[in-house]
Amino acid sequence: MMDLSGEIIRQLCRRLGEDWPNLARYFDISRERCKGFTPGREYDGIVAWLKERERLGELSKAFAAIDRDDLIPLLEAAPSSVLQTVTPTWPDSPFPGLRRFNPEDEPIFCGRHREIKGLLRKLADPNHRFIAVLGASGSGKSSLVAAGLIPQLQANAIAGGQDWPCLEFTPGGVKGDPYPVLAARLEPLLKYHGLRVSEITEILEAEQGYGLIELAEKALSNRPAQAELLLFVDQFEELFTLTLDTLRQPLIRLLTTTVRSSRVRVVVAMRADFLYRCLDYVGLDRLLSANSYFLGPPGPGALYEMMTGPAAKAGLEFEEGLVERILTDTGTGSGALALLAFALHQLYTSRTENGQLMHKAYECFGGVQHAIGQQAECTFQKLGHTAQAELERVFRELVQVDERGIATRQRASLPTIAISAAASELIDCFVDARLLVREPGEDGLPVVEVAHEALFRNWPRLQQWIQNTADDHRLRRHITQLAAYWHEHDRKPEHRWPDERIVEVIAMREHLKLEEKDFSERERDFLGPLDREQMFTTLNDPATTHEQRAIIGVRLALLGDSRDGVGLRADGVPDIVWCRVPPGTVTLEEDAGTFTIKEAFSIAKYPITYRQYRAFLEAEDGYHNSQWWQGLLVEQPPEKPGRQLNRRDNHPAENVAWLEAVPFCRWLSVKLGYEVRLPTEWEWQQAATGGDPQNKYPWGPKWDGNRANTYESELSRSMAVGMYPQGESPVGALDMSGNVWEFCLNAYDPPGNVALAGDARRVVRGGSWDVNPAYARAACRYHSAPVGRSSVIGFRLVCASPI
Numbered sequence: 020m021m022d023l024s025g026e027i028i029r030q031l032c033r034r035l036g037e038d039w040p041n042l043a044r045y046f047d048i049s050r051e052r053c054k055g056f057t058p059g060r061e062y063d064g065i066v067a068w069l070k071e072r073e074r075l076g077e078l079s080k081a082f083a084a085i086d087r088d089d090l091i092p093l094l095e096a097a098p099s100s101v102l103q104t105v106t107p108t109w110p111d112s113p114f115p116g117l118r119r120f121n122p123e124d125e126p127i128f129c130g131r132h133r134e135i136k137g138l139l140r141k142l143a144d145p146n147h148r149f150i151a152v153l154g155a156s157g158s159g160k161s162s163l164v165a166a167g168l169i170p171q172l173q174a175n176a177i178a179g180g181q182d183w184p185c186l187e188f189t190p191g192g193v194k195g196d197p198y199p200v201l202a203a204r205l206e207p208l209l210k211y212h213g214l215r216v217s218e219i220t221e222i223l224e225a226e227q228g229y230g231l232i233e234l235a236e237k238a239l240s241n242r243p244a245q246a247e248l249l250l251f252v253d254q255f256e257e258l259f260t261l262t263l264d265t266l267r268q269p270l271i272r273l274l275t276t277t278v279r280s281s282r283v284r285v286v287v288a289m290r291a292d293f294l295y296r297c298l299d300y301v302g303l304d305r306l307l308s309a310n311s312y313f314l315g316p317p318g319p320g321a322l323y324e325m326m327t328g329p330a331a332k333a334g335l336e337f338e339e340g341l342v343e344r345i346l347t348d349t350g351t352g353s354g355a356l357a358l359l360a361f362a363l364h365q366l367y368t369s370r371t372e373n374g375q376l377m378h379k380a381y382e383c384f385g386g387v388q389h390a391i392g393q394q395a396e397c398t399f400q401k402l403g404h405t406a407q408a409e410l411e412r413v414f415r416e417l418v419q420v421d422e423r424g425i426a427t428r429q430r431a432s433l434p435t436i437a438i439s440a441a442a443s444e445l446i447d448c449f450v451d452a453r454l455l456v457r458e459p460g461e462d463g464l465p466v467v468e469v470a471h472e473a474l475f476r477n478w479p480r481l482q483q484w485i486q487n488t489a490d491d492h493r494l495r496r497h498i499t500q501l502a503a504y505w506h507e508h509d510r511k512p513e514h515r516w517p518d519e520r521i522v523e524v525i526a527m528r529e530h531l532k533l534e535e536k537d538f539s540e541r542e543r544d545f546l547g548p549l550d551r552e553q554m555f556t557t558l559n560d561p562a563t564t565h566e567q568r569a570i571i572g573v574r575l576a577l578l579g580d581s582r583d584g585v586g587l588r589a590d591g592v593p594d595i596v597w598c599r600v601p602p603g604t605v606t607l608e609e610d611a612g613t614f615t616i617k618e619a620f621s622i623a624k625y626p627i628t629y630r631q632y633r634a635f636l637e638a639e640d641g642y643h644n645s646q647w648w649q650g651l652l653v654e655q656p657p658e659k660p661g662r663q664l665n666r667r668d669n670h671p672a673e674n675v676a677w678l679e680a681v682p683f684c685r686w687l688s689v690k691l692g693y694e695v696r697l698p699t700e701w702e703w704q705q706a707a708t709g710g711d712p713q714n715k716y717p718w719g720p721k722w723d724g725n726r727a728n729t730y731e732s733e734l735s736r737s738m739a740v741g742m743y744p745q746g747e748s749p750v751g752a753l754d755m756s757g758n759v760w761e762f763c764l765n766a767y768d769p770p771g772n773v774a775l776a777g778d779a780r781r782v783v784r785g786g787s788w789d790v791n792p793a794y795a796r797a798a799c800r801y802h803s804a805p806v807g808r809s810s811v812i813g814f815r816l817v818c819a820s821p822i
Contacts, residue, residue, distance in 0.1 A: 034090055035062050036320015038133070041085040046074070089132040089324075107334030114329060116364035116453040117357060117391070117470035119159075120166035122173075128166035129328030130321035131159065135167040138312060142168070142286075143177045148278035149306045151255070153291040154314035156472050157357035160288040161253050163314060168286070172249065182246040183284075184208055184238065189254045190270060191261030191429060193461050195499075197270055198223045200461045201231075208238035224269070228276035235283045248283045255289035259296045260419045260427050264500045265507065268300070275302040292425065316355060319346055325356075326363060335367070335374045341381060348387040355387075357473035362390040364453065391454075395478040398452040405441040406448075411484060413442055415531045417455075417469050418485060420492035426475040426485050433457065433465040491527040498524065498538070502545035512566065515545065518573040525549050525578065547571075551578065561725055561745055565732035572739025576667035584624045585669050585740060586631070592690045593631035597621035597818060598751040603710040605701040608798050611770045614701035620819035622698060622706040624752055625740040626761055627683070627814055630668035632675065635683050636660055647682035652778050652805055656682070661808040669739040671759045671813040677781045677805040680762050680814040687816075697764040698817040699773060700782045700800065706817075707756075707785070707797035709749025715796055717748035717755045722792045727757030730791050737788050737810075752815075756795040759813040760787045760803070767802035780804055787811040 035042065039061040043053050048068055056064035069075045082090045113127040120128045141147045154160045165187070172180040186208075192200040202219035209219065214237075222230040235248040252274070258267060277283050291313070298304045317325065326342055349359045362384070369380035385393040399407060416431040437443040446467060449455040454474055460466035469475070475485055485492075505514040516524075524546060527533070535543065535553070547570050548554045554571045557563050580586060584596030600620050606613045635641040648654050661674030675683075680697060688694045698706070708714040716722060724731045726746035728738055741753045748755050755761075766772035766779035780802040786795030789811055794801065803812060 034320045034324045035087065036323070037318040038085060038087055038320065039065065042081055042087075045081045045084055046077075086133050086136050107332065109329070109332040109334075111333075112364055112367045113333040113335070114360060114363035114367050116361050117473060118453070118456060120162035122165055122169050124162075124166045125170035127329040127332050128162065130317055130323075130325035131163055131167050134163055134314060135171060138163070138168045139171055139176050141310075141312060142172070142284065145281075147310055148280075148284055149274075149310045150284075150286045151307045151311045152286065152288045152314055153294060153307075153311050155292070155316070155354065156290050157354040158314050158316055159356050160290075160314055164251055164253070164286055164288055169249070169251070179243065179245040182243050183249050184242075184246075185249045185251060187251040187253055189257050190252065191254070191257035195261055195263035196266060197262060198266070203461050205234055205238065209234065211241065212237050223273065226269075228269070228272040231273055231277045232280045232283065235277075235280065239282055247281075250277070250283060250285045252285065252287040255287040256293040256296075256427060257429075259293055260421060260496075261429055263503060265503055271300050271303050275306060278306065290427075316352065322346055322349060322356075322359065325359070329363075330376070333367075333374075335370060335376055337376045338378050341376060341378055344378070345381070345387060354473055354476065357471050358387045358391065358477065361394070361453075361471075361473070362387040365390050365394065389477075391473055391477040392479055394452055395449075395454055395474060396480060398448050398454065399480065402445055402448060403441075406444040409439065409442040409445050410480075412436075412532050413445055414481065414484070415488075415492070415495075415533075417467065418475065418492065419496060420485065420489045422493060424486075424489045426472065426489075426492075428469040428472050428475075430460075430466045430468040432460060433467050436467065488530050491530045494523060494527045495531065495533075498542055498546065502539070502542045505545050506541050510544070518570060518577060521546065521549065521574055522577045548574070551575070551581075558742060559744055565725075565728060565734055565738075568728075568742040569734055569736070569738040572669060572742050573667055575739060576669045580669040580739070582669075582741065585628055587634055591634060593627070593634055593687060595691075595695070595816060596624040598624050598706070598748075600702070600706045600750050601710050603705055605704050606712070607701065607704070607770060608800055611768075611800065614699070614771075616702060616705055618819070620702060620817055622702070622750065622752055622818075623816045625815070626671040626754055626759060627680075627816065628668060628740055629663050629666065629670050629672050632672035632683065633668075635686055638686070641686055642679075642682070644686070647685045648678075650775055651678055651681060652776065653678055664810045665737050667739065670737055671740055671754070673737065673759060673810050673813055674808040675762075675813060676808045677762045677803065677814075679808075681775060683814075684816065693818065695816045695818050697762055697814060699765045700763040700770060700784055702817055702819070703755075703761065703763055703784045703815075704797055706750050706752050707748050711749065714749065715798070716746075717752070717797060718746055724792070727754075727786075727792075727795055728788045729757040729786060729795050730789055732757075732788065734788060755785050755797070757786050758788060759785075760801065760809075760811055761785050762803070762812065762814040767800070778805060783812055 040053070042065055046065070046069065048065065052064070052068065053061070066075070069078070079091050082088050109127055115124060138150065138152070141150050152160045152164060169185050172183055172185070175181040186201075186204040188197060188200045188204055190197045192198065198220045199216065202216045202223060205219050206214065206216050219234060222234055224230065238248060239246050258270065262270060274285055278285050294307065297307050323342065323346060326345065327337070330337065345359070345362065349355050362381070365384045366376045366380055369383065370376055384390050399410065413436050416436045417428060419427045419429045421427070433446070437446055446455060446457070450457045454470055455467055456470050457465055457467050474481065476482060501516070505511070508514050528549060535549070538546065547567065548557050554575060558568060558571060584594055586594055588594045598621060600622050602616045602619055604613060604615045642660060643656050645655055648656055660679060661676065663673060665673065684696045707717050713720050718726055726743050728734060728743070737758055740758070743753065746756055747753055760783035763782040763784055764773050765782055767782050768780070770782065772779060783801050783803050784799070786799065793799065803809065
C-alpha cells in the first residue's frame with residue numbers, strides 16, 4: 020500500500036484546493052462523510068477514507084480524471100525531498116513581479132493547470148474561432164494565454180498546434196492606431212511575399228475587413244494544410260480606452276470578419292468590467308456571449324502552487340509557516356494575485372545566501388497588502404525634489420480614466436515624457452523598482468508603461484492623485500476624440516465645444532500641468548487659444564479670423580477679463596481708460612456744418628461694457644434713482660432697462676437708449692468726482708481720425724475688413740470690446756468702426772443742438788456688426804430716437820469741459 024508522509028499530504032491539501040469535492044465524487048465518498056471533514060483540511064479526510072479501503076494506489080488515476088495530473092509527481096516524491104522535489108533549473112527570479120508571465124516563463128508558470136486545460140479544450144473545438152478570456156484586473160488573464168495556452172499549443176497539445184504561428188498585439192497600438200503594430204507582427208511571416216509594413220497596413224485597413232484573412236493565407240502558404248494563425252489580442256479593453264474612435268469599428272469588423280476563416284483563431288484577454296462596452300457593437304457582442312472563458316481568482320490551492328512551484332524551480336525555500344502566512348494575508352479577492360506576485364518578487368530580492376525566503380524580510384516590506392505601496396513610496400522618497408516634482412507630469416501620460424472613474428494603463432513614448440533630466444531620473448528609478456516597464460516600441464523608440472494597474476490602487480499617493488484628477492483625465496481623452504470627429508466633419512463650427520467647456524479645459528490644463536505643446540496640432544485647432552497671453556498674441560496677428568476674435572472675447576469674459584478699461588475698479592465703479600484727443604476743426608458730412616474743438620479732451624478707449632453698465636443697473640443709487648433723469652424727455656426711469664442680448668461682461672452694453680446713457684453719465688460723474696458725458700459727433704469724429712481728414716477709417720484711408728466687425732465678418736453679433744487692435748484710431752481708441760453704433764450727445768438735425776431735453780433724434784456713429792463698410796466710416800452720420808433701444812447701439816464716454 021502507498022504510504023504518504025505528512026508533508027506530502029500537507030502539500031497535496033494545499034494544491035488540491037477547491038478541487039477536493041471533485042476528488043470525493045470520483046471515489047463516491049458520501050455527503051455525510053464529507054460534512055465531517057475539517058474545513059481547509061478536506062484532503063486529510065479523503066486520504067483517511069482511502070487508507071481505510073486500501074485505495075491510495077488509485078490516486079494517480081483519480082488526479083488525471085479530475086484534470087489535476089499536475090499533482091501526480093507529488094505522489095512519487097520521497098518524503099525527504101518533498102520541499103525540493105525539483106532540481107533547481109531556473110537561474111533568475113522565479114517571480115516576475117507585476118509584469119505578466121511570457122511564453123519563455125512557462126516552466127515557472129504554476130497553479131493554472133486546470134484553466135490551461137479548459138482553454139485548450141475550447142481551442143481544440145474547430146467551432147471556437149474566437150475565445151475571450153475575461154477576468155478582473157490582476158486575475159492573470161494575459162499570463163494564462165501567454166505562458167499557459169501558447170506554450171502548450173507550441174508543444175502540440177492540440178494536434179498540429181506546433182505549426183501554428185502565434186501573433187500578439189494590443190488595440191492601443193501606436194497613438195491609438197492598432198494597424199501598424201499588427202502589420203509589424205505579420206511582416207516576418209510574409210517576408211517571402213515581399214510585403215512591407217506599410218503595404219500590410221493598407222491591406223488590413225481595407226474597408227470590407229477581409230484583409231487579415233488574405234494575409235493569413237499568404238503567411239500559412241508554406242506551412243502544413245492544418246496550420247492556423249493564432250492571433251492573441253492582449254489588453255482588449257484598450258479598444259475602448261486607447262483606440263481612436265474612428266478606428267474602433269473598423270478593427271471590430273476586421274476581427275469579426277476574420278474569425279469566419281478556417282485558418283485563423285482569435286484569442287482576446289479583457290478585463291471583465293469592460294464587457295458591457297462590447298454590447299454596443301453588433302457582431303462583437305455575439306462573439307463574446309458565445310465564446311467567453313471567465314477566469315476567476317485562484318483559490319488557496321492554486322496560490323500555494325504559484326508560490327511553491329516556482330520557488331522549487333529556483334532552489335528557494337520558504338521559512339516554516341511563511342507560505343501559510345502569505346496565503347492568509349493574500350486572500351482570494353480581486354487583485355490579490357498581483358499583490359502576491361509583487362510581494363514574492365520582493366521576497367526574492369531579500370533572500371538569504373542559501374536561498375531562504377524569511378519572515379523578517381516579508382515584514383520589512385509590509386507584506387502582501389503593502390508591498391507595492393511601500394516600494395513605490397520608498398522609490399519616490401529616494402528621489403530629489405526636482406525629480407519628485409515630475410511625478411504627476413510623467414504619470415498623466417501613463418494612465419487613462421474612464422467615465423466610471425476606473426483607471427487603466429496606457430503606453431507612452433519615452434522621448435515624450437522623459438523631457439528633462441529629472442523626469443528621466445524618476446522613470447529610471449521606477450523601472451529599476453519594477454513598477455514601470457520600458458521596452459522597444461513599434462516605431463523604434465522606447466515606450467514606457469505601468470507594470471500593472473495594481474500600482475494605481477495600492478500606492479496611496481498615486482491613488483489619491485488619480486481620484487482628484489479623474490475628471491481631468493476623462494476630459495483630456497474626450498478632447499482627443501472630439502477633435503478627431505470635428506476634423507473628419509470638415510471642422511464645422513457646430514462640432515466644436517461651447518466656450519463654457521473651454522473654462523473646464525483651462526482648469527484641466529492646470530491640474531494636469533499640461534502645456535500647449537502637450538496637445539496635438541489638431542487638438543490645438545479644435546480648442547483654440549487657452550491662456551490670456553496666447554489670446555492677446557492671437558489678437559495681434561492680422562491673419563486671425565473674425566470668428567477666432569469673437570471666441571477669444573468670450574473666453575476672456577469667462578476667465579475674467581482683467582484688461583484695464585473693460586470692467587470695474589476695486590470699489591465697484593466702472594474703470595475707464597482715457598485716450599487724449601487733440602483740438603481741431605471737424606467738417607461734418609451732408610453739409611451739416613463745421614465745428615471747432617478749442618481744447619484737447621479725453622475719450623474712452625472702449626465703448627461702455629455690459630459689466631460697467633450693469634454696475635449702474637445694480638447700484639442702489641443707480642438706474643432707479645430719479646435724480647439722474649431730471650430735465651430729460653422722460654423724467655422717471657423706465658420700469659426695467661433694455662435686455663442685453665450678448666450677456667458677456669466684456670461685450671459692449673446694448674439695447675441702451677440715449678435717454679438711459681445720459682443718466683449713466685450723470686451717475687458715473689458723481690462716482691468719479693469729475694464730469695463725463697456722451698461725445699458730440701465732432702468730438703467723436705476727431706477721436707476716430709486723430710484730426711486727419713485723410714483717415715476715412717480709424718486706421719487710414721482704405722477699408723480693411725480684417726480690422727472691424729461689420730456685416731462682412733458674417734458673425735451676425737457683437738463681440739467683446741477691443742478685439743481688433745489693428746483697428747485702433749490714431750489716439751488709441753478701439754472699436755470706432757463696427758461692432759456697435761455709438762450714441763452722440765447732439766441731435767441729428769440740427770447737429771448744433773446739444774440740449775438734453777426734447778425728443779430730437781440723436782446722432783449715432785461708427786457703424787455696427789450688421790451694416791456694410793460705408794456706414795463704418797469715421798465721417799458717416801446716422802440717427803436714432805432718444806427713447807429707441809437696439810441690439811446694434813451702445814455708447815462711449817468723453818471727459819471734457821462743459822459745453
